Amino acid sequence: MKDLPFIEELISVFEKLPGVGHKTATRYAYYVIEKYSLEDIEKASDILLNTMSHIHKCHECGMFTTSDLCDICKDPSRDHQKVLVVKDYKDLISIERTGQYNGVYHCLGGLISAYDGISPEELNLEQLERKASKGEISEVIMALSLSPAGDITASFIEKILRKYPNLTVSRIGYGLPAGSDLEYADELTIKRALEYRVINRK
Ligand SMILES: [Zn+2]
Numbered sequence: 001m002k003d004l005p006f007i008e009e010l011i012s013v014f015e016k017l018p019g020v021g022h023k024t025a026t027r028y029a030y031y032v033i034e035k036y037s038l039e040d041i042e043k044a045s046d047i048l049l050n051t052m053s054h055i056h057k058c059h060e061c062g063m064f065t066t067s068d069l070c071d072i073c074k075d076p077s078r079d080h081q082k083v084l085v086v087k088d089y090k091d092l093i094s095i096e097r098t099g100q101y102n103g104v105y106h107c108l109g110g111l112i113s114a115y116d117g118i119s120p121e122e123l124n125l126e127q128l129e130r131k132a133s134k135g136e137i138s139e140v141i142m143a144l145s146l147s148p149a150g151d152i153t154a155s156f157i158e159k160i161l162r163k164y165p166n167l168t169v170s171r172i173g174y175g176l177p178a179g180s181d182l183e184y185a186d187e188l189t190i191k192r193a194l195e196y197r198v199i200n201r202k
Helices: 005-015 022-035 038-054 089-098 126-133 148-161 187-195
Strands: 079-086 103-107 139-142 168-171 198-201
Touching: 005 022, 079 089, 079 126, 089 103, 089 187, 103 139, 126 148, 139 148, 148 168
Parallel strands: 079 103, 079 139, 139 168
Antiparallel strands: 168 198
């Protein structure tokens, strides 16, 4: 049976979610019209609108926040001299969950990839370079995936940071599965990878 015309728009909203195909989106759409009251919908749309209008990226690290700086960048108990470079917020959350890292982060917002059409200019690198040039940081740890894109990106950043000889630059890698995202690594693997990071130069 074809979808009822008035529900097609609702289905297309759910279809935009990752991992949701047409069949699942259709199920969600019918679930909503059958089970949700108008009040539920009003509450959900208020929450969505409120979140979306207040959230933006932290001026320092690029993580999502509702204020100028995220909670990690604001935290005086963290080591602000140490910066862990990650692809995005998902990797940040995976590392943060281990409770093994006490420095701050830097979210790139992607990895350099010809395949995905992401060029170096599109990465969020400005604040990292500013901190390095002002001598505000002493160590940069690259925590990017062991993939061609992760490798190219790490090399690109290392090249930029070579200008600052007092900076220690390292890469984590020990035990991480090749090609996979940090997001999917377990806590023990991330903990070991952080402990056994490889310093390229001092
Ligand atoms: Zn931040």
